[in-house]
Amino acid sequence: HKYATLLDSLQDAANLYPKPEGLKYSYGTAGFRTLANLLPPVMFRVGLLAILRSKRLAGATIGVMVTASHNPEQDNGVKLVDPSGEMLEPLWELHATTLANCPSTASLLSTFMTLVSHLRVDLDQPANIVYARDTRPSSPGLVEALEAAFRAFSDGAKVVDLGITTTPILHYVVKATNDKSGESGIPTQEGYMKRMAKAFKTLIGNRGPLAPLHVDCANGVGAFALEEFSKHIGDLLPFRPINTDVKTRGALNFQCGADFVKTKQALPPSVAQSGVLSKPDTRGCSFDGDADRLVYYYLRDGKTFRLLDGDKIAGLVAMYIKDLVGRARMHENNEPLKIGVVQTAYANGSSTKYLKSRNIPVRCVPTGVKHLHHAAQLFDIGVYFEANGHGTVLFSPSCLTTLREFQPDSPESANAIKQLIALSELINQAVGDALSDMLLVEVVLAYRGWGAEEWDAGYEDLPNRLVKVEVHDRSQFVTIDAERKLQYPTGLQDHIDDAVNKFELGRSFVRPSGTEDCVRLYAEAKSTADVESLTTMVTDLLTYYGGP
Ligand code: G16
Known part of the structure; x- marks a missing residue:
C-alpha cells in the first residue's frame, strides 16, 4: 500500500x-x-x-x-x-x-x-x-x-x-500569503501593522493628532497588538490601554471586553472605577479576547452609559462610504456603486430603519461571520457588522479595479478616490478586526469632526436585552428565516409570537449558540419595562420547553 x-x-x-x-x-x-x-x-x-x-x-x-x-x-x-x-x-x-x-x-x-x-x-x-x-x-x-x-x-x-497573536492578524497573514499579486499586503505581522499605519496616516491627513482613546483590551492578546501598533503611529492617536493583564489566571474576558459590555450594557467595572470616561468628550472602546470584536461607548453628561455597538459602527461607516463615493462621482459601467449593509437578527430595529431611510439596502442573514461575509460580497462595497461588534467592509475586486483606474474630473473627486483606496487598505478585508475597525471609526469621527455624542445622535436604539438561557439540549432548538423564528420545539414559536404581540414595537427570537452551551434570547420593545417583561415571558417559555 x-x-x-x-x-x-x-x-x-x-x-x-x-x-x-x-x-x-x-x-x-x-x-x-x-x-x-x-x-x-x-x-x-x-x-x-x-x-x-x-x-x-x-x-x-x-x-x-x-x-x-x-x-x-x-x-x-x-x-x-x-x-x-x-x-x-x-x-x-x-x-x-x-x-x-x-x-x-x-x-x-x-x-x-x-x-x-x-x-x-x-x-x-x-x-x-x-x-x-x-x-x-x-x-x-x-x-x-x-x-x-x-x-x-x-x-x-x-x-x-x-x-x-490576534485572530484577525492570522486571517490577514493567510490571505496575504496566498495573494501572489501582493495587493493584500506583506504576509507578516509587521506587514499588517505598516500597511494599516500608512493608510491611517493618509486618511487622517492634517486632522491629527486625535484626542486620546481609552481601549479595554479584555486582558487578552489585543493588548500586544495595540502596543505594537502604537509604535507605528506615535502621537497621531494616543491610546490609553486598560485591562492589559495577560498573566493573571482567570482575568481574560472577566468583567471586561466587548462581550461583557454588550451583554451587560455597562462599562467594565475597571473602567468605571478609573473614572477616565467621566471627563467631557471622552470615548472608550472594548476589544474581545482575541481582538476580533469592537464596541465603543461614552458617558452622556459624564454619567449615563451609552453603547455604540456593531450596529452603530455599521451606520457610521456605511454613511461615510456613501459620502466618499458620492464625492468621487464614481460609477461602475455607468451604474452607481452598490453599497449595502449586512446584519443579523440581533441588529437593533432602529439601526435597520436608520439605514433603510437613507437608501442603504440591508440584508439579514444568520449569525456567524461566514454568512455575513458571503452576503457582503454581493455588493460593490459591502459593510457587515454583527451587533456584538464583529464586522468589516468588503470591496469587490471589480470595485477595487475601478477605483485604481478611475480618472477623476475634479480635485474633490481625486481626493475621495485616494481616501477610498486608503480605506480599502486600512480595513482588514479577511475578517472582522477590532484594531482595524477602531481605526476606521476614528477616521470617520475625524472626517466628520464628531465626538461619540454626535455619532450617537444618528438614531436612538430600541431598549433591548440579550440573555443566555441554559437548556437541557440546545440542539432541540432549530431556527428558520435567518434565525428569526424557531421551527422546533414544535409550538414554541406560536407562544413567542403571542408574547411579542403584547408589546409595542416588540420583537424577540431564540437561537442555539454555536460557541457556548446555551440558547440565546434577544428581546426588544419600545420601553425598558416592556423589554424586561418580554424577556421574562420568553425565558419562562424556554424553561417550560427546554429546561434542565
Ligand atoms: C463568534 C462568531 C460570531 C458570533 C459569535 C457568537 O464570535 O465569530 O460571528 O456572533 O461567535 O456566536 P453564537 O451566538 O453562535 O455563540 P467570537 O468573537 O466568539 O469568535
Whole structure:
C-alpha cells in the first residue's frame, strides 16, 4: 500500500490523542469550542484536516487559529481559515466534525482515507499551514497536539508558527500569503501593522493628532497588538490601554471586553472605577479576547452609559462610504456603486430603519461571520457588522479595479478616490478586526469632526436585552428565516409570537449558540419595562420547553 508508512506514523501519533467516550464535538459558529481539557484529540484531528485541505488546494496556505475568543478562560477552541483569509468552506466543517468524532484510531484512519478518496486529495501535493494562538494558558498544550498531526506527515507539511497573536492578524497573514499579486499586503505581522499605519496616516491627513482613546483590551492578546501598533503611529492617536493583564489566571474576558459590555450594557467595572470616561468628550472602546470584536461607548453628561455597538459602527461607516463615493462621482459601467449593509437578527430595529431611510439596502442573514461575509460580497462595497461588534467592509475586486483606474474630473473627486483606496487598505478585508475597525471609526469621527455624542445622535436604539438561557439540549432548538423564528420545539414559536404581540414595537427570537452551551434570547420593545417583561415571558417559555 503506497501510504503504509504515512498510516503507520498517523496511527502512532493518533494513539496519543484518543477521543473521550460519550462526547460529541461539533464545528460551531466559529470552529470547535469547549472546555480546553476536552480539546487535545480535536486539535490533532483539525491538524490532519488542515493538511488535507491544503493538499486538496495544491499546497495553498491554510490557517489554524487556537482561540475561544470571547468565551471564559477555561474554554478554548480551534478554527480553520481558508486561503482567501475567510472562514473554512461549510462543507469542510462537516468533515472536521466527522474526523473529530471518530471513536477510535482505526476509525480515524479509515475516515481519513475515505476523505482522501472522496475529496480527491492527492497526498503527494505539498501542504502549507500557518497557525497561531491567543493568550489562554491552555493554548500551548493544544498547539502541541496540532503540531503532532503536522509531524506525522513524513513528507513534512511546511508550517509557520505565528505564536501569540490576534485572530484577525492570522486571517490577514493567510490571505496575504496566498495573494501572489501582493495587493493584500506583506504576509507578516509587521506587514499588517505598516500597511494599516500608512493608510491611517493618509486618511487622517492634517486632522491629527486625535484626542486620546481609552481601549479595554479584555486582558487578552489585543493588548500586544495595540502596543505594537502604537509604535507605528506615535502621537497621531494616543491610546490609553486598560485591562492589559495577560498573566493573571482567570482575568481574560472577566468583567471586561466587548462581550461583557454588550451583554451587560455597562462599562467594565475597571473602567468605571478609573473614572477616565467621566471627563467631557471622552470615548472608550472594548476589544474581545482575541481582538476580533469592537464596541465603543461614552458617558452622556459624564454619567449615563451609552453603547455604540456593531450596529452603530455599521451606520457610521456605511454613511461615510456613501459620502466618499458620492464625492468621487464614481460609477461602475455607468451604474452607481452598490453599497449595502449586512446584519443579523440581533441588529437593533432602529439601526435597520436608520439605514433603510437613507437608501442603504440591508440584508439579514444568520449569525456567524461566514454568512455575513458571503452576503457582503454581493455588493460593490459591502459593510457587515454583527451587533456584538464583529464586522468589516468588503470591496469587490471589480470595485477595487475601478477605483485604481478611475480618472477623476475634479480635485474633490481625486481626493475621495485616494481616501477610498486608503480605506480599502486600512480595513482588514479577511475578517472582522477590532484594531482595524477602531481605526476606521476614528477616521470617520475625524472626517466628520464628531465626538461619540454626535455619532450617537444618528438614531436612538430600541431598549433591548440579550440573555443566555441554559437548556437541557440546545440542539432541540432549530431556527428558520435567518434565525428569526424557531421551527422546533414544535409550538414554541406560536407562544413567542403571542408574547411579542403584547408589546409595542416588540420583537424577540431564540437561537442555539454555536460557541457556548446555551440558547440565546434577544428581546426588544419600545420601553425598558416592556423589554424586561418580554424577556421574562420568553425565558419562562424556554424553561417550560427546554429546561434542565
Ligand atoms: C463568534 C462568531 C460570531 C458570533 C459569535 C457568537 O464570535 O465569530 O460571528 O456572533 O461567535 O456566536 P453564537 O451566538 O453562535 O455563540 P467570537 O468573537 O466568539 O469568535
